[in-house]
Amino acid sequence: MTRLEFLKSMGFTGSALMALLTSCVHEEDTVVNALSLSGTTTTTPSTTTTGATSSTTTSTTTTSGTTTNGTDLNSIKNRLLTIDLASSAASALKTVGGYITQSGIVVAQSTAGVYVAATQTCSHEPKKAIMFNKTEYYCTQHGARFDLTGKGKNSFGSRGLTVYKTATDGKTLVVYS
Template structure:
């Protein structure tokens, strides 16, 4: 997925999209070479580690998942300050295997976006403290008063102007961590 496609999938358009696309000063910031998950469960591609800036190319074996952005179990276990851990192999969370599917767990909405990546946000709306935020039509939506938020948490209408707290998400294909 190119950087342009990623930013478009996150809801950026017009001047905001152009500002983000032209803000890059390093060649390696211009695109993301995401991992590809093959039917046998192996992944191939080039990944860049943010902490060290090193690049690793090769093949690793993971469980097949519908979502892109799979990391190793070792990397997943290094994540601290987790808000939530979800067992993706459990039938309880089968909705997370379908693009557009979402679940609400412990005050967090977790979804598989149209960009085929896992995303998460608080279930509490900033308009009024109603616990009714869901994932709908590739955005966060509060069913109480119609507040709309981009996938990055920015308000998309008057009721959503207060923004929404979104969380980082990581998975190894079996476990999903929200932090």
């Protein structure tokens, strides 16, 4: 049961529900200073579907900034954030499910070594209320839910969410569009 479901089951609605959902501040809600670093590589999740089951694997290549698909990360011109994963401000990203927000972007470690990023602004109403919740993005203002690709999972999330690409070498994380 999610926090939202629990509070609704207790009878909270409207502004009282929103006040409770946004009243707690977690250590992972910290800000990370963006750094200008280069020479990173991409950690790319790939999903393989066999019958009714699917599995996700991660591949990482560290060869002078070249990713597994041959892209030189030093040539990425549309960087949005560069995060030093060793910094104390990025400590939440060291655990699966941990997330941080910086410059209007939510960055999370979705599975071991795999990072995801999306805009913090909800598409339902333009409020910076998006957070990472275990396996999805969630808007604390209206309950909009989005999968990791940005696709809406309920009526409030029907417009989708802008997601970004991520690249890492294990020490530095780059978010780009």
